Amino acid sequence: MSVTTTDTATTPRAAPLPGRYGTVDLMRSEWTKLRTVRSTIWTLCMSVLTGLTASGLATGVTRAHWAAMTASNKASFHPVEVSLMGAYLGGTLLLGILGILVVSGEYATGTIRATLSAAPRRPMVLAAKVLVFGAVALVVAELAAFASFFLGQALLTAPAPHATLSSPGALRAVAGAGLFLCVVGLLALGIAVLVRHTAGAISSYVGVILVLPIIVSALPGSLQYQIERLLPLEIGSAMINNPAPGAFGPWAGFFILCGYTVLILALATVFLVRRDA
């Protein structure tokens, strides 16, 4: 590339700025980082679309076959759960992956070194990431959950039953699905700080979310229930009104999930501070 610029003098040195860089500065920086890569926009759009598509399909098919369904199938039909299933499963995967990319993308490209050169206080960098990604994930997850809920209920016309937000447990299930997705996304972000490589972090996360339940399901009955109810996916299922046998209540489970995330993020902070960038 040919040099077209002349060597213009850089601007005169500015007077020293009082104070020190802080969390708000880093949050602004993280927000710019998040919105200036396409994968973010794609993943967020896909989260909402997956929820809508799955909800539309599940409720539409149910409505079309309602007359042919058995009485027991009709009795076990939960309009809230069916409309949220796609947003919940798709969001767990997609927002988890985005949470991973927020960190592993920096390691893969070396941007982490630019980030930490600008802000050598590493716990503050992680805090800014958690706050910005957490806020974005929460907004998008709630959007996906509420949109999926309303679409699904609109398609469940009579004689199929539908729910409203004032139905028992419905508002908690919908809002709770968004909360669950935000926290599980932050769990993924924490895993990425520990693992650093995108592929490794996604494998670890998918292992915890999807593979662990399969392994646990091979255990004998009572033991299986004891362990199953501690798994993130079961906690999420309970939140959207589809509790497995022996599951914790929705908020008790959510509290446990928050515990996992806090633990992983605390560990991530220690590793981030101790390791070379």
Add this chain to the structure above:
Amino acid sequence: MHTTYHDAAYAQDYHPRVSGGPSQEDSVIEAHHLTKRYGDKVAVDDLSFAVRPGIVTGFLGPNGSGKSTTMRMITGLDHPTGGWATVNGQHYHDLAWPLREVGALLEATAIHPGRSARAHLRMLAEANRIPLRRVDELLDLVGLASVAGQRAGKFSLGMSQRLGIAAALLGDPGALIFDEPVNGLDPDGIRWVRNLLKRLAAEGRTVFVSSHLMSEMALTADEVVVIGRGRFLAHQPIAEMTAKSTASFVRVRSPQLERLRAALDKQGARTALVGGALIVRGVDTEAIGDLAASLPVTLHELSSESASLEEAFMELTEESIEYHGTLDEPAQGAHR
């Protein structure tokens, strides 16, 4: 000053400084017994030096000698196993606005390929509350204004290098650390970087720039810190390094070369026959001329050859390699 390894080790205890130069209080970037080990391998070994403002200080060493690791320790990215480094008297970690005090180009390709050049600079500016108009100023300065909105993944290595330089200058810092800034640049680009470095130093900034290309340093740097295998070898003005190096030699041609050679050997000079000429080290032209007249021997050529920086550098590093060779395994791969 001819610096052998042992001299260097001696100098470290007294903090190396250039004779006649300012005292260490004036220096901006300092390394104190900086050490980095990866397991058994020592990448940086008890390295101490001080870099002062207003000049370009080269950081010279072969690939794998620990330059990058040292620079990463100065900028707080890698934790030293021992020792410490300061910028403006502070640990990097404690700087109030790091990018406004130190600009570093450590890896040109350390840019998210999906992010535009402008977005890359913007996120750095925001982290240290640098006015966003600086982003466009810098894009102009490095000649990337026309591609500012393009994804950095499409950039050539040279363009990435320019973006890295823009990032380093973003906060208008008083100290600059560049790791191999001319890598991947075309001749125009190399000239541009050279002039930029000199201009930044002339503006009173501290410029610390690494290279394994001695010829590049000879054109850019005023002083050089030389390391080999992670160890301090020398810190001296480029001119001094070249002029007083033992690599300076005298070339002699004569029809009675063997007679002259025997006499020179007797005086303790080191001689070697290269392509019909005698290469003499350790004795200057005057002494050889006097000796030739006294023998008498006819001289067809008597010329003093000043060593290039390359030769001086090779000499310094060879000593370091020999020193290590007798003590431990070469620390290959210790440099990441």
